[in-house]
Amino acid sequence: MIRTVVATIPGGYRVNGARCHQVRLRELTGQDQIFLGDVVGQLPSAQWTTEVLHRCLSGLDGAEDVNREQIRSLNVGDREALLLQLRQLSFGNRFDCVVSCPSPDCQEKLDLELRAGELLQSVAPLQMDVHEAQLNDGETTCTVRFRLVTGDDQEAVIELARRDYLAAGDVLLRRCVDRVGGSGTVVEEMPSALKEQLGERMSELDPQAEVRLKVTCSACGRVFDALFDVASYLLHELQAGMRNLLHEVHLLAYHYHWGLAEILGMSARTRHQFLRLLEAELAGASR
Numbered sequence: 001m002i003r004t005v006v007a008t009i010p011g012g013y014r015v016n017g018a019r020c021h022q023v024r025l026r027e028l029t030g031q032d033q034i035f036l037g038d039v040v041g042q043l044p045s046a047q048w049t050t051e052v053l054h055r056c057l058s059g060l061d062g063a064e065d066v067n068r069e070q071i072r073s074l075n076v077g078d079r080e081a082l083l084l085q086l087r088q089l090s091f092g093n094r095f096d097c098v099v100s101c102p103s104p105d106c107q108e109k110l111d112l113e114l115r116a117g118e119l120l121q122s123v124a125p126l127q128m129d130v131h132e133a134q135l136n137d138g139e140t141t142c143t144v145r146f147r148l149v150t151g152d153d154q155e156a157v158i159e160l161a162r163r164d165y166l167a168a169g170d171v172l173l174r175r176c177v178d179r180v181g182g183s184g185t186v187v188e189e190m191p192s193a194l195k196e197q198l199g200e201r202m203s204e205l206d207p208q209a210e211v212r213l214k215v216t217c218s219a220c221g222r223v224f225d226a227l228f229d230v231a232s233y234l235l236h237e238l239q240a241g242m243r244n245l246l247h248e249v250h251l252l253a254y255h256y257h258w259g260l261a262e263i264l265g266m267s268a269r270t271r272h273q274f275l276r277l278l279e280a281e282l283a284g285a286s287r
């Protein structure tokens with residue numbers, strides 16, 4: 001009754017030295033909802049994402065166990081893509097969200113109805129861990145060898161990012177840049193224009209790491225970019241659904257006499273199927 005899908009991730013993770021681009025995701029159960037929404041719901045986003053994936057993700061072909069270290073080693077876009085697909089599998093294809101128009105005179109609340117397909121980027125599998133970019137700001141030219149930002153990097157700068165967002169960005173770069181060649185520059189001393197170029201190159205290679213939506217305000221016509229953060233979307237959805245979950249468990253336990261563990265072990269989809277049957281039955285009985 002619990003569905004799974006095989007997801008392809010462009011960056012992948014290593015198993016015995018070989019790069020693995022496919023994982024299996026299983027849909028969320030009531031038990032997961034309580035654990036992720038309540039027990040670990042206060043964790044910073046990057047750590048929370050690791051917990052979600054550790055719970056619902058497994059490897060293929062006998063390599064069932066994917067440990068936290070491997071999940072942290074996934075690049076940010078892979079982690080985001082997996083969260084999106086997990087949400088789609090567990091609660092459906094449609095994502096409803098609200099954004100505010102950034103114009104100070106407008107601030108209109110806009111309802112957006114998004115589909116998973118609009119949020120998931122199609123990215124070809126990356127075959128290399130290390131990439132190279134030629135950067136040039138008109139004065140300095142250099143060749144930089146770098147890797148993409150991973151969950152591990154994000155977790156490492158959580159504390160610093162709370163105090164100093166820019167410094168955290170520098171630490172991320174230092175962790176990801178292997179070598180700055182050509183100019184004798186070290187990464188800390190790279191001109192900000194070059195750091196920006198490097199950031200752009202990283203985004204091109206890992207476009208799913210940051211999902212930007214183009215939104216047009218229906219009230220004032222302004223066109224603006226809005227970031228879609230799948231981890232906060234999913235966490236909010238799990239927490240907001242907690243009250244309903246209790247009510248649903250109560251109804252199923254009361255009428256079917258099933259145990260708590262049994263009901264919480266079901267997916268939301270299965271719970272809702274039984275609730276619809278129950279509703280029809282009760283409606284029939286009261287006629």
Ligand SMILES: [Zn+2]
Nearest residue numbers: 101106217220
């Ligand atoms: Zn507006």
